[in-house]
Amino acid sequence: MRLVDTATGVARPLxxxxxxxxxxxxxGATVHGPPHLGHLRSAITFDLLRRWLEHRGLEVLLVRNVTDIDDTILAKAVEAGRPWWEWAATHERAFTAAYEAVGCRPPSAEPRATGHxxxxxxxxxxxxxxxxAYVGPTGDDGGRDVYFAxxxxxxxxxxxGTRTDHALSDVELARAKHDPRDFALWKAAKPGEPSWPSPWGPGxxxxxxxxxxxxxxxxxxAFDVHGGGRDLVFPHHENEMAQSRAAGDGFAASWMHHGWVTVDGAKMSKSxxxxxxxxxxxxxxxxxxxxAYLLAAHYRSTIDYSEAALAEAxxxxxxxxxxxxxxxxxSGPIEVGDVPASFAAALDDDLATPAAMAVLHTTVRDGNAALERGDLRGALEMAGAVRAMASVLGIDPTRADHGETDAAGRALEGLVAELLDERSRARKSGDFARADRIRERLGRVGVDVEDTSHGPRWAVGRGGRTTPPATPEDNP
Structure with a gap:
């Protein structure tokens, strides 16, 4: 597998x-507010990387941190009149719920900044x-800042690739710095802020x-891959790499950065x-x-959000x-097959999801064609490949973690199936008034029914659960 390394700009073997x-x-997230699509894109990108590497037979240790203390968290908590730690914890739970909702598995470890x-x-x-690094002068509260030289x-x-002679620095901090390019490693406590003891005083x-x-x-x-959003390359990741390697650590062997989610060309952000x-x-x-929508574009490209594109996906x-x-x-449950070679080649080539999704949709189309011409064996083989690809992508509809086979879902499917069977019998006997009443009953509770050449197809409201039509043999 090859990944584009941000430091070199070229695809390198992993x-x-x-x-x-x-x-x-x-x-991971700085939890000062609820998650948006940019945060979900990040989680899904690295969840896919992990899934694909594991599919290839590798063990993966994925660590994603939570920044639960920073200036923005403190300011927003004060504005809301709530403790900073409670503000951070509330939004951390919102992030966790959103990650779980879109099928991201928990990381191997999810450390918080305040715990380390x-x-x-x-x-x-x-x-x-x-x-x-050097220690700055003693402040009014007895604490001292520490800066990287x-x-x-x-x-x-x-x-x-940033020219450090053009790097800007905070004016107030510059007074204590030896060089305006230097950045803080330790910040002395300010009045009213949380702090921890250190050799340089509280901070x-x-x-x-x-x-x-x-x-x-x-x-x-030393570890294999350090990842994050494109906006973190400078100064955050540049500073991380400098301080870690200056301290004697090999640190990240390669760097992987995903693109933004934008709205009308502007980076999506709370600010x-x-x-x-x-x-x-x-x-x-x-x-x-x-x-599926957030996977459709290559991870390094920008996604310009629109409701039309979301609906299309x-x-x-x-x-x-x-x-x-x-x-x-x-035929009953479909076994997971093998992923096609072209799908594997796409993901091996810097996680090229557009090409991988194209293979998925082509296989779906070919499977439908095989079913139409009566080639059930061929259709099942393609369905097994579709399940394999969808499982790697985290969008397999038959998996319980996407709500398709949970107890409530099975109960709903069973009840709707009984009513549709009753409706089919009514239509077969010519009792169309009764058939219409059943359809209306389903509609009143949000189940939409569409009649097709292969029988009825139903869905729960707009964007809800969709079940394909039964065949004539299954729905006499």
Whole structure:
């Protein structure tokens, strides 16, 4: 498998440092508000990477952190009149629920920044002892800031390509810095803010140090892949790489960054006021359909959100669902087969999901064609391949984690099937008034029925559960 390494800009073979096991660290959410589509895209991207590597027979350790303390969290908590830790915990739960809704499996570990202050302090101490960092003057409250000395690390800027002579610095902090390019590793406490003890007085680590401390705590001093959004390349990841390697750690062997979700060309963000929340998107389509939408574009490309594109992706997913459902009605459960070679080649080529999805939809079309000409064996073989591909992508409609085979779903399917069978008998006997009444009853509780050449097809409201038509043999 090859992945484009941000540091070099070229696709490189993914060669695990520990053969047979891939270690991945992903910068997770700063939980100062509810999740939006950009956050879901990040989680889905690395969930897919993990699924594909595991499908290839590799063990994967995926660590995704939670930043539960930063200036924005503190400011928003004060504005809302709530404790900062409660504000962060509330939104962390919202992120977890959204990730679960779109089929992302929990990471191997999900550390919080506030749980790893000790590791952060130790990292800063190592940098000070190596002469890569220095301690600022004592502040009014007796605490001192600690800064990374950018001039001591000639490789600074290698990841992002940023010219450090043009790097800007916060004016207030610059007064205490040796060089305006230097960045904070430890921040002295301000009045009223939470703080932790350190050799430099009470304070808290910087965002950059938190991630370096957490990644190496769980994955060791060197690991395979560091990931996150494109907006994190500079300064966050540039600073992480500099401080970690300056401290003597090999750190990330390669860097993987996904593109933004935009609205009318502008990056989606809470501060810009253009964020489409995960909750709003999930009111428009089912979670599994939203996942299909966010997978349709290559992870490094930008997705410019539109409701039309979301609806189109949902419709495409329902065609996959319908094909599998038709065959399930004819032959019972469908075994998972093998993924086609072209699908595997696409994902091996820097997770090229557009090409992989094209293989999926072509196989669905061919399976429908085989069923139409009466080639049940051929159709079942293709359905097995469709299930295999959909499972890797995390959009297999027959899996319980997408709500298609849970107890409530089975009960609903059973009740609707009985009513549709009753309706079919009424139509066969010529009692069309009774058949219409059954359809109206279903409609009143949100079940829409469409008559097709293969029998009735039903769905729960707009974007709801869809069950393919039974064949004439199954629905006499």
């Amino acid at each position: 060669l695990p440092l520990d053969p047979g096991r891939v270690t991945i660290y992903v910068c 202050i000790t590791e952060a302090v130790e990292l800063v101490q190592r940098l000070v002892h190596r002469g890569q 950018v001039a001591s690390w000639p490789e600074y800027g290698r990841l992002s 808290r680590p910087s965002w950059h140090v938190e991630c370096s401390a957490m990644s190496t705590r769980y994955l060791g001093p 810009a006021g253009n964020a489409v929340s995960a909750a709003d998107a999930l009111m428009r389509v089912r979670p599994i359909e939203l996942r 949902a419709a495409g997913y329902r065609r996959v669902e319908a094909m599998l459902g038709r065959l399930r009605a004819r």
